[in-house]
Amino acid sequence: MDNEYADEGTDIRNNVKDIAKRQKRFQTSTNVAFYVYLSHHPQYNKHETLVFDVEETDTGDNYNANDGIFDVPVTGTYVFTVTVGSLHNGFVTAEIIVNGQVKGTAFANSEHIHDDHSASGTIVVHANAGDHVFVRKGATSDNYPIISDNAYIRTAFCGWLLF
Known part of the structure; x- marks a missing residue:
């Protein structure tokens, strides 16, 4: 027994x-979702990966705050969004990169307006488990820092599994 x-x-x-x-x-x-943003005005070179230092949400711990890369955990359709801010008299492009290919952009331009501006870009893309997604400063950018810590503009990157 x-x-x-x-x-x-x-x-x-x-x-x-x-x-x-x-x-x-x-x-x-x-349950795959993340939202990260910059807490300061970093200076990036063209094609340099933006490393977002504040992780507001990261349900699967898939965003790496050391290198700025989101590692896709599950194959599916994802939504990714970037918002970028430019200082007055400047302009900046942020590119959403999926496995080395530019899939989306956001272009903030305040060069002739003498004011701070922001722009957002959103993509819906199929991604495979293990793919790398990140944001980099685009070639169409000046040498001004990216703005992110004022009351109206926050440079941010987010994504989530749609289905």
């Missing part, structure tokens, strides 16, 4: 572990 119950206990523990693994996989596949 004791051996029979011992086997049932092992089966129950294995079933609980399997259920936990399935739940984690389900959560990973349906």
Whole structure:
């Protein structure tokens, strides 16, 4: 009798572990979202990756605050958005890069207006698990810093799994 119950206990523990693994996989596949932003006015060179230093939301811990890259955890259709700010008398382009290809841009131009401006760009794209998505300063940018810490403009990057 004791051996029979011992086997049932092992089966129950294995079933609980399997259920936990399935739940984690389900959560990973349906709960993918991040929102990060810059807390200061960084100076970036053209084609340099923007490294957003504030992680407001990162449900799957897939955004790397050390290198600025979002690692796609699950194959699917994603929405990515970038907002970028330019200082007065300047202009800046931010490019959304998916696996080395420019998929979207945002161009903020206040060169002739003498005011701070922002612009946003949004893409909907199919991405495979393991793909890399990031934002870089575009070639169509001047040498002014990117603005991000005033009351009206926040340079930010976000994304989420649509389906």
